[in-house]
Amino acid sequence: MTRLFLLAHASTLATEQARFPRDEPISERGRREFDRASAPVVDRWVSAPERRTVGTVHAFGFAAEVEPALRELDYGTWAGTAMDDVPESELAAWLTDPATAPHGGESVEDLLGRVYDWLAAQDDGYERVAAVTHPSVVRAATVCALDAPATAFWRVDVRPLDVVRLHGRPGRWTLRLH
Incomplete structure (x- = not known):
């Protein structure tokens, strides 16, 4: 039975603003967050390719394999933009319709499909894997594990350095709270 520890990266300036x-890299606030965090005991570390995820792994004192499927949701032309600067109608459409990606990026449904495929590809062995990724990817994995509808995506709250534990095998994941 595989055990996955999905860790959201530490804070960045985008998180704070x-x-x-x-x-972008981890912010100073993100570095301070490690005072309350502990690294899981695992057999292998994987990471999304972005600097903030790789930096989170390094801050725990480990190296990781880069896994492109764990990359951040593609925000398209919204990348770097304050939420308040996105037209309200576009933001509302994106937040309520999982198939919508009016900003030229990736829809929530696309993200869910990518994460579902990654979960399905996990080895059905007895391995403990820490996957450092983004809150959006942790949300998506939670929705996939629970076989919840795509509309449940925004109902999962993930903060910096939160950990979601899944155990099981491809096609049958169980969420474990701790």
């Missing part, structure tokens, strides 16, 4: 992120 309510902006859609670009590829």
Whole structure:
């Protein structure tokens, strides 16, 4: 039975300023967050390719394989933009319709499909894997594991350095709270 520890990266300036992120490093606040965090005991570390995820792994004192499927949701032309600067009608459409990607990026449904495929490809062995990724990807994995509808995506709250534990095998994941 595979055990996955999905870790959201530490804070960045985009997190602190309510902006859609670009590829940016962990902020000073993010570095301080490690005072309350502990690294899971695992057999293998994987990471999304962005600087903030790789930096989170390094801050825990480990190296990781880069896994492109764990990359951040593509925010398209919104990357780097403050949420308040996005037209309200476009933002509302994106937040309520999982198939909508009016900003030229990736829809929530596309993200869910990518994460579902990654979960399905996990080895059905007895391995503990820490996957450092983004809140959006952790949300998506949670929705996939629970077989919840895409509309449930925004109902999952993930903060910096939060951990979601899944155990099981491809096609049958169980969420474990701790």
